[in-house]
Amino acid sequence: MSSNNKKLIAVFGATGQQGGGVVRALQATSQFKVRALSRNPSKHPDLADEVVNADLDRPETLKTAFEGAHGAFLVTNFWEKGTDELKQATAAIRAAKDAGVKHFIWSTLPNVEAISGGKFHVPHFTGKARIDRIVTEAGFELHSFVIAPTYYQGLVGPLVLQKQADGSLGWALPLDPEVRCLHMGDIRELGNIVAGAFAHPDDAGHGEYLPLVGDFLSFNEIVETLNRQGHTFSFKRVPKEVFATLFPGAAELADSFSYFQAHTYLGSDSSDRIALANKIAGRQPTKFSTWARVNIPVQTP
Numbered sequence: 001m002s003s004n005n006k007k008l009i010a011v012f013g014a015t016g017q018q019g020g021g022v023v024r025a026l027q028a029t030s031q032f033k034v035r036a037l038s039r040n041p042s043k044h045p046d047l048a049d050e051v052v053n054a055d056l057d058r059p060e061t062l063k064t065a066f067e068g069a070h071g072a073f074l075v076t077n078f079w080e081k082g083t084d085e086l087k088q089a090t091a092a093i094r095a096a097k098d099a100g101v102k103h104f105i106w107s108t109l110p111n112v113e114a115i116s117g118g119k120f121h122v123p124h125f126t127g128k129a130r131i132d133r134i135v136t137e138a139g140f141e142l143h144s145f146v147i148a149p150t151y152y153q154g155l156v157g158p159l160v161l162q163k164q165a166d167g168s169l170g171w172a173l174p175l176d177p178e179v180r181c182l183h184m185g186d187i188r189e190l191g192n193i194v195a196g197a198f199a200h201p202d203d204a205g206h207g208e209y210l211p212l213v214g215d216f217l218s219f220n221e222i223v224e225t226l227n228r229q230g231h232t233f234s235f236k237r238v239p240k241e242v243f244a245t246l247f248p249g250a251a252e253l254a255d256s257f258s259y260f261q262a263h264t265y266l267g268s269d270s271s272d273r274i275a276l277a278n279k280i281a282g283r284q285p286t287k288f289s290t291w292a293r294v295n296i297p298v299q300t301p
């Protein structure tokens with residue numbers, strides 16, 4: 001297909017983990033022309049077919065972001081200081097609709113407030129879920145929801161994997177390690193689902209929810225998998241009240257773990273949605289043990 005005949009897809013978060021995977025997966029299909037959106041396009045000139053300046057906090061930049069696009073992928077970054085996900089997403093949805101975007105894909109998360117009957121407060125989940133209705137009511141010809149899992153990538157790194165009191169390297173979290181509650185995945189693979197949804201709108205363009213799930217594990221299973229591969233990691237359960245005071249944002253994370261434990265990450269049996277997502281992606285997502293063997297190598301002294 002010549003580049004002129006390809007449908008153009010505009011991708012937010014293209015320089016990040018979710019959107020980066022979307023750009024790569026769209027390019028791999030050769031079916032689409034990709035416009036990467038960034039606040040700093042000059043820093044990423046080769047990211048996609050086009051790299052265009054767009055800032056979700058500056059609605060005046062959004063017209064050109066979506067101009068001529070058939071599809072759009074939107075992720076907002078709750079963790080970036082000052083981010084108002086509702087305001088950003090509302091501006092993007094409106095601009096996309098005005099620009100004539102036909103297929104809009106929003107990266108959402110479960111509504112913890114509704115699932116837990118108000119018991120747990122996890123704004124980075126519930127805030128995204130509340131945007132679903134705005135996407136639906138915008139009246140795009142096609143729309144889809146993708147759900148990112150707990151990133152495998154988030155398990156490692158200096159903030160989460162720390163030296164414990166007994167000298168071992170491990171995790172100290174307010175979570176019962178026996179409870180299988182974590183829907184997890186290699187976040188780079190979310191793009192396969194997004195690209196699949198753009199390519200197969202009949203199956204996935206009418207408000208379907210498409211979660212990426214490579215594995216469903218308890219923390220003990222995570223630790224056992226890694227230790228079978230030669231690590232000597234540990235897990236310590238810490239009281240929620242203690243964890244909540246450890247760093248800014250820890251209270252929200254502590255409530256996330258309580259929610260996972262009570263309801264699981266996705267909040268309900270999602271096997272049909274996961275099966276559809278995998279069908280749309282055209283492949284099974286990578287299992288944790290396979291990912292870990294490559295990405296958490298055993299350090300030899």
Ligand SMILES: NC(=O)c1ccc[n+]([C@@H]2O[C@H](COP(=O)([O-])OP(=O)(O)OC[C@H]3O[C@@H](n4cnc5c(N)ncnc54)[C@H](OP(=O)(O)O)[C@@H]3O)[C@@H](O)[C@H]2O)c1
Nearest residue numbers: 013014015016017018038039055056076077078148150151
């Ligand atoms: N970590 C997890 O386990 C997990 C699980 C599920 C969902 N999530 C959600 O994932 C989201 C973050 O996605 P990610 O991991 O892909 O983030 P990331 O790798 O940190 O990248 C953030 C992206 O957001 C873009 N961005 C931020 N503010 C922007 C703005 N005002 N206008 C335009 N673009 C903006 C950045 O683009 P530029 O800097 O190039 O402009 C960058 O590409 C969060 O909302 C989080 O809640 C995380």
